[in-house]
Amino acid sequence: MLKSISMIHWLKIGLIAAVLSLAGHSQVAQAWWFWTPGDTVDNVGYKPEQPIPFSHKLHSGDRKIPCEYCHSSARRSFSSGIPSGNTCMGCHKIVRTDRDSIKKITEAYNNNQPIEWVKVHDLPDFVRFPHKRHVQAKEQGGAGLACQECHGKVEEMEVVEQGAPLQMGWCIGCHKERKAPLDCLSCHY
Ligand code: HEC
Ligand code: HEC
Ligand code: HEC
Ligand code: HEC
Ligand code: HEC
Numbered sequence: 001m002l003k004s005i006s007m008i009h010w011l012k013i014g015l016i017a018a019v020l021s022l023a024g025h026s027q028v029a030q031a032w033w034f035w036t037p038g039d040t041v042d043n044v045g046y047k048p049e050q051p052i053p054f055s056h057k058l059h060s061g062d063r064k065i066p067c068e069y070c071h072s073s074a075r076r077s078f079s080s081g082i083p084s085g086n087t088c089m090g091c092h093k094i095v096r097t098d099r100d101s102i103k104k105i106t107e108a109y110n111n112n113q114p115i116e117w118v119k120v121h122d123l124p125d126f127v128r129f130p131h132k133r134h135v136q137a138k139e140q141g142g143a144g145l146a147c148q149e150c151h152g153k154v155e156e157m158e159v160v161e162q163g164a165p166l167q168m169g170w171c172i173g174c175h176k177e178r179k180a181p182l183d184c185l186s187c188h189y
Helices: 002-023 026-034 056-062 085-092 100-110 131-135 147-151 168-177
Strands: none
Touching: 085 100
């Protein structure tokens, strides 16, 4: 089922791209996104309940733990990743061990079970989004953007929520402003 949906998406993207390149109007190609056929993911403010009440405000805001301490792959790879129980236990072997939430984490860790965090941001799988290119320092070939440009003030959130629409128009808007690539295949598989 999923596979056939993304196949249809892929066909649409290919078809539109082919028509545009045949027409040879690069202006059409740049303006076409005002007509966005599938703006499916404007979930700004989406804030699912998580299995453990993990607070970014407490860890990142109050305790000033850097984002990369837990999302260590943001600068190195496509995805930022969610930390494993191992990262939590680095502190929670000792910190607040009497609390129910921490007992739950400890138990999962001891049983080798992952914590089933609910995904907040989720682009369709026909879109390519490399974190590395956006957050790596300019000297290293990235855009040098702060996490907050796209995710909002995560360090003030008790429960993390989606901070930007993640629609094609949103990506393109910034890409135009910062002279980043606009060709279809940069972002589409
Ligand atoms: C102590 C570890 C820790 C630190 C520090 C931390 N995070 Fe997180 N982050 C998590 C965990 C665990 C989750 C998954 C649970 C949740 O969504 O709350 C998460 C989820 C997220 C999500 C949502 C992921 C999704 O599913 O879409 C974003 C965005 C995020 N963090 C950004 C940040 C930013 C920006 C910072 C720094 C201001 C930061 N995080 C600091 C552990 C951390
Ligand atoms: C240019 C915008 C942008 C910037 C800057 C950015 N992110 Fe993201 N982030 C996204 C998008 C878009 C997604 C959804 C990716 C997907 O679903 O494939 C995402 C997803 C995530 C997730 C969910 C897991 C994953 O990798 O899909 C985490 C965690 C996260 N970002 C953390 C961070 C942190 C930490 C930083 C700073 C070091 C950061 N992001 C910088 C746009 C951004
Ligand atoms: C670098 C150390 C550090 C790491 C890593 C860390 N925490 Fe914490 N965590 C703390 C501290 C310190 C507190 C207590 C803060 C306070 O009460 O002011 C805390 C508090 C908590 C609480 C609240 C407990 C309560 O009821 O008082 C939860 C839940 C929690 N952490 C979950 C996590 C999870 C899940 C992870 C891994 C994704 C994690 N923590 C990683 C240091 C850490
Ligand atoms: C806040 C600004 C901003 C937003 C929002 C943004 N980008 Fe980017 N993106 C950039 C910049 C700047 C670059 C160029 C980075 C560099 O110089 O390496 C870039 C580069 C890229 C690249 C690498 C292109 C290549 O082939 O070299 C891809 C792919 C990409 N972005 C996809 C996306 C997608 C998909 C979204 C929306 C979900 C998005 N971006 C949202 C600023 C942004
Ligand atoms: C900077 C990144 C970026 C570029 C460049 C880009 N797109 Fe997209 N596109 C996206 C994102 C993100 C989505 C998914 C979000 C949405 O539905 O708006 C999307 C969605 C789409 C969809 C909707 C699919 C559906 O049915 O839901 C089509 C069709 C599409 N793009 C075609 C194109 C074509 C053709 C081009 C070149 C002219 C192009 N895109 C260039 C990021 C990009």
